[in-house]
Amino acid sequence: MTPPSATSPSTSTSTSTEPAVNQPEPPSPSAPPALRMVDVRKVYGSGDGEVVALDHAALEVARDEIVALVGPSGSGKTTLCSIAGGLLHATEGVVEVDGRDITHLSPSELTDFRRSSVGFVFQTVNLVPFLTARENLLVVNELGGRRNRNGSRARARAEQLLDELGLADRAGNLPSQLSGGQRQRVAIGRALMNDPALVLFDEPTSALDSKLGDQVVHLIREEMKARGTSAIIVTHDDRITHYADRTVHIEDGRIQA
Numbered sequence: 001m002t003p004p005s006a007t008s009p010s011t012s013t014s015t016s017t018e019p020a021v022n023q024p025e026p027p028s029p030s031a032p033p034a035l036r037m038v039d040v041r042k043v044y045g046s047g048d049g050e051v052v053a054l055d056h057a058a059l060e061v062a063r064d065e066i067v068a069l070v071g072p073s074g075s076g077k078t079t080l081c082s083i084a085g086g087l088l089h090a091t092e093g094v095v096e097v098d099g100r101d102i103t104h105l106s107p108s109e110l111t112d113f114r115r116s117s118v119g120f121v122f123q124t125v126n127l128v129p130f131l132t133a134r135e136n137l138l139v140v141n142e143l144g145g146r147r148n149r150n151g152s153r154a155r156a157r158a159e160q161l162l163d164e165l166g167l168a169d170r171a172g173n174l175p176s177q178l179s180g181g182q183r184q185r186v187a188i189g190r191a192l193m194n195d196p197a198l199v200l201f202d203e204p205t206s207a208l209d210s211k212l213g214d215q216v217v218h219l220i221r222e223e224m225k226a227r228g229t230s231a232i233i234v235t236h237d238d239r240i241t242h243y244a245d246r247t248v249h250i251e252d253g254r255i256q257a
Ligand code: ADP
Pocket: 044, 045, 051, 052, 053, 071, 072, 073, 074, 075, 076, 077, 078, 079, 080
């Protein structure tokens, strides 16, 4: 596989067509950014119980770029990832992923979008406990993520990912038979099954000791760069920001310039 060259943040105004889902193409100079959030506001609840989780947040993540998102607990990091990944709607503002405006998608359109365009890796690894490592990757395909990918292609991709993640000899193990670091690697493989444009890592190392955490972030960087995939890595850990191309700070729902 040829790693695509890094691109600078695109200032192009090109309105690209639908994301190319099947062939991971090297980004062209006119490719839209992986993520563009403009003036995003998110308010939970209403009246006296209103919480402003994001306030006029703006963030652009270029193709092939890895951004570390750092901020104190409650500053809006998970909310930002949830909105970028189409799990939540913004209260105000515009969200574009891979050139597609997802701001006003319907719930079923959002479900399709999530399956095809983004990957999630959460702090607590939520693998299916009664499925093996391999099956935890394949379940993505069976949920309908890539309707035109047949079973054997999906199996080949799962094997390739497990191999790259150093899990070839663990493919048949259940999550309970894996270490914490191995489980997190399975979760990374699962997030990559559908060749997403953007992967959102929400504190992927907080449950790991610092050495394992370091290895996992190193691996995340290698996997992202080999594919030209963009990522946001939420972390409290300043050491992890070394592995990112850029660090963005957030406080009280505001992204610091
Ligand atoms: P972080 O991930 O940086 O810890 P969050 O995005 O989880 O921050 O939360 C940002 C703010 O929004 C916090 O004040 C939190 O309490 C609040 N919040 C998060 N989710 C909800 C929710 N579902 N309902 C109400 N308030 C929420």
